[in-house]
Amino acid sequence: MITINNEPTAYTPIFLGTTQHSLRLSLEILIMVGMKLNDEIIETYNVSVSAIELGQLPDIGSEIAIDEITGSELSGFKAKLKQSDAKIQNTASTELEKLVDLKNVGRYQLLKGQKNMTQELNVPTLTNDNLILMRQMLGVTQKELSVTMGINEKTIRRIENKEQGISERFVNKLLAVYPELAQIIEVQFDWVSLTFPDLTSKQVIDDVLRLQDNLFLERPTSQNFYTREMAFAGEKNIYIQDFAPFKNPETQAIEQKFGTTLYLTGKGTRLFEKALLEQSMNWRNFFEKARQYRGHLTRLDIAINDKWGLLNMNDLVKAVQEKRFWSKSKSYAVHGN
Template sequence: MEDFIKTPKLTGSHIKTIRDMLNLKQTVFAEKIGISRALLALVETGSKSITDEFIEKMYTAFPDLKNALDLQFDWVTITFSDMNGEQVIKDVMRLKSELFLERSTTQNFYTREFAFAGEKNIYVQDFEPTKDVDTNQDVQKVGATMYLTGQGTRLFEKALLEQGLTWKKFFVRAKRFKGTFSRLDIAINDNWGLLDMDEIIEATQ
């Protein structure tokens, strides 16, 4: 199930880019990470695969590489077509329902909303139960959407850590409940000034 999230592997050209970014010749870079220049040359040309040991040596020698770019989710919207809001909170988010304020809404074609601490940071929308005219019983229409706004993603990330989960594992759980991802924003903190905004805009367009 976890295979639906694909993560790119480091290639030799990535290693060369990192070395160029550090403004180091092959000999110096290889010496600093504790390998031969010949091995580094083979890695950079793709003739030799990049091992976990190689990456660990590189991060040990240049620990700031791990912080060059920070990525964090900035908005997450997931819809569950066969669940109601209470089920999403309990089974998918695994948060206590009493932490959410229930109220009516007219937003996004839903009629009910559960807002974490009453704020619009973490909230779930679904349909208020209606009365069946024949049986006078409550009828719950299914379908709910979970929203995490910018601040909400930070708060929810803390909840995931308390559950011992990563974002990836949470997304896998959401997929198990047939969640459909309609919005997934990522914020990139460029701590080293590596990115050219004009190039990013051009590539996006």
């Protein structure tokens, strides 16, 4: 039983995963909740919920202690947990921190160019103007910065006036007192497609994804020469397309044609990250496992979360418009701003 916009329903709320890219410092997180009735998911809601009240994240497909959902598609939905079940804590679950680490397949530092991926990143050196910008974004005065760093205010003033250069020692001190500057860019997977020539959709769900069969809705499709698809919670976030079973006209036996493609869309990758966490796996483990089933990547999109404005969007748009990029695709698009 759950109340949706003051209307009591007979639905049972089921946890389907988190749906946002960045969970760091989030007091509220976005999750997807399925409304189950007679063992079937009728509809889904993307709701914000208190990370502190929620405590540990439930397993995918398990019941979640939500008492009420209010809001709309336009303004967003909020969930209220059952007070009797909610475990109020001073801090959010450590599982959220594990999910943060799993999401970020690469992190780069703006100040020193350190990284945990093999590919080198051409990171600019810290300039006087950068320091002014960083101080403004941190919301501190020259005096406050000098006190925090334990240096003379005159040094800060001279650097910002371009009367003095920035030393390696200064950068190390800045990183020590503001460790958030060491995590400027986060790299995450945003779309994953894998083709399996020897599997059916059910085998992909059971053996590759290792998700519950009853969380998927079967329906016909004519896309990509396939005849059916299995959609997670009935939505096109995580779905598998393959050939429907057919009756052999000679033997009259029901046979299954092999060959299937798995799609994890932008939202789908975020939902699936919780499943990876439950299986004590990361993305690398998942791709290695897919290879064991002869799966090969057909699409892999990367999202770059640039928290401090290292990348200039106007420069990137101009570079795309002037075709100063390499791609197998013959088309491009700039969406919105």
